[in-house]
Amino acid sequence: MLGYYVQLAVHSFRRSPGLTALMVIIMAVGVAASMTTYAVFRAVSGNPLPDRSAQLFVPQIDNLGPQNGATRANLPDALTYIDAMALMRAHAASRQTAIYPIAGNVVPQDGVHRPFAVTGYAAYTDFFSMFEAPFEYGGAWSDGDDRARANVIVISSQLNRQLFGGANSVGKNLDLDGRDYRVVGVVDRWNPQPRFYDVNNGYGFGDAPDVYLPFTRAVDVHMGSNGNNNCSASSKPVAPGWDGWLQSECVWVSLWVALPDAAAVQRYREFLGDYASAQQRSGRFQWAANVRLSGMMDWLDHEGVVPPETKVSMLVAFGFLLVCLVNTVGLLLAKIMRRAGEIGVRRALGASRAEIYRQFIAEAAIVGVAGGALGLALTAMGMLGTDLLFDPDIAKLAHLTASLIGMTLLVAVTAAVMAGIYPAWRAARVQPSWQLKSQ
Template sequence: MLGYYFQLALHSFRRSPGLTALMVLIMGVGVAASMTTYAVFRAVSGDPLPDKSAQLFVPQIDNLGPQNGSTRNHLPDALTYRDAMALMRARVGKRQTAIYPVVDNVVPQDGAHRAFTANGYAAYADFFPMFEARFAYGGSWNDSDDQQRANVIIIGSQLNQKLFSGANSVGRMLDLNGHDYRIVGVIDDWNPQPRFYDVNNGSGFADTPDFYLPFTRAVDLHMDTNGNNSCSGSSKPMAPGWDGWLQSECVWVSLWVELPDAAAVQRYSEFLSGYAAQQQSSGRFHWVSHVGLFDLTDWLDHEGVVPPEAKVSLLVAAGFLLVCLVNTIGLLLAKIMRRAGEIGVRRALGASRGAIYRQFIAEAVMVGVAGGVLGLALTAAGVLSTDLLFEPEIARLAHTNVSLIGLTLLVSIFATVVAAIYPAWRAARVQPSWQLKSQ
């Protein structure tokens, strides 16, 4: 019986190809617009570590007080060096790492390349197992390397390709601005998007980092942060020199902790509140210091990682798809009214209202499939052109993959069937006696 309905639909399409083509075009364009913007929205709003995001947390401490109105919820986006080190030494979490972005000059030893600038991060050994970094060669340094401020380094696959033609470079030396580092690992093509551990520095969608070195080593070498460094809210004068900056109220260090269960989260929250209260009682703060503990997904929301234009574009595209549905409903109604006589004959010959209803739903499914195929082609073209609306580092994240293809087809079919519900109901309500008399 289903095949019979599809035969009737094909016959109807041949009788009114122009109207059918118009419906397919409307659905294809509407679906393509919504799927293209959804591809971008999905890319920038996805969970970068779905299996661990509920276990990774960012602690925050209000060290600037009520006079600083520029922060979100009275909480700076980073910690001071002294606070970050105090929390690191406490080791209340299962794992923890302090992080800050750095930049330095790579001096190739082969003489074939000139020195060039590379971007990286200073971090602790826990960074790599916490964030599930994938290694092509070697692995992470260890805790003793952190304590000894060892001259070890992990490089990214792109830097490894540039310097060593992609070969296993573990054990070789890398010159960063006159300081030699022993390569202990090569990160595979790993760059979670958004780059959750550095969104507070505006690097959520940046290119793959070139290297990682121990936090303690970077501080020992007085490597300045390549990220945000906010001292504006502090009322205390900063002592001169590097040590003065480290002991100041400037916020520039990110801290992440891994808390495997609810009990660990509760324990860390109590510890964080106690630490802030201790700083207040010691005279450092003259206010009740707020604290925060955000898990990964809450942190991305807190930092507003999803660009406003992505949200606006998605809403506009959804509205456009709704307009396309309304137009499709109107076209289906017009088509049904033109076929009222045919429907009356079928009803007079014994076709039930359910049969008429299923006939037009089957016809809508075929329009949806055709609109979906057209929508796929337009979506693929739209994904390739997203840089016309979005920043290049965001536009390049959108891809046409199997899930997007399947979703595009499903949305097209579902939307067309929804649009056909009322016209099909109207078709099923046609009175055969009235139609036969009018003929």
């Protein structure tokens, strides 16, 4: 029976090719607009570490107080060096790392190429295992290297290709800002998007970091933060120089902890509150303890990682798809009403209302398939123009994947079938006696 309905649909399309083409184009444009913006939204709002995100948490401490605008819902999104190091020393989590972004200049050893700028992170060794960073060569430095403030470095696979031709560079030296570092590992094409561990510095999207240094080593050589350094009027360094900066109430260090279960989360939350209360009792804080422990996905939402323009664009695009759907309903209805005589003859010959209904639903579905196929081509073209609407670092994340192809076809067919429900119902309600009399 389905084959028969398809034959009837093809015959109908041949009788009115212009109207059919118009419906297909309208459906294709609506689907392409919605799927292109959805691809961008999905890229920026997805879980960058789905198998580990439930175990990763960000602690926050109010070191500014209500006089500087801190509230229960608006805590500093980083820690002071004092607090970060105190929490690291307490080791209340199974794994933990303090992080801050760094930048420097690499001096090639070949004497031919000029120095060039690189970016990266100062972190502890747990950074790599907590965030599942894969290695092409070597691995992370050791706990002993963290304690010894060792001059070791992990580099990206891209920087390894640039400096060492992609060969195993473990054990070789790299000159960063005039200091030699021994390469202990090469990270293999790792750049989770959004870059969840540094969204508070505005580096949620973009190219992969080039280098990773031990946090202790970066601090030891006075390597400043390449991210946000937030100081209120009452928290600016009271002493000059690097040591004054470290002892200030300025917030610039991120801290991540791995907590394997709900009991561990509760213990750490209590530990965090006890720490802040101890700071209050010591006279450092003049306000009640105010802390928060956020899971990774809550943290991304709190930091507003999904740009507002992607949400607005997606809503506008799906609104446009709805308009296309309404137009398709009108065109299908006009087409069906022109065929009222044909429908009346079919009913007189014994076709039931259900059969008429299925016939026109099948016809709408075929329009959806054709619109989906054309919509795929338009979606692929739309991917090339996303940087006109979105930040280039975000636009390049959108790709025409197998899942997006399947979703595009599904949306097109579903939308077309939905558009065909009312016209098909109207067709099924045609009275054969009236049509035969009018003939």
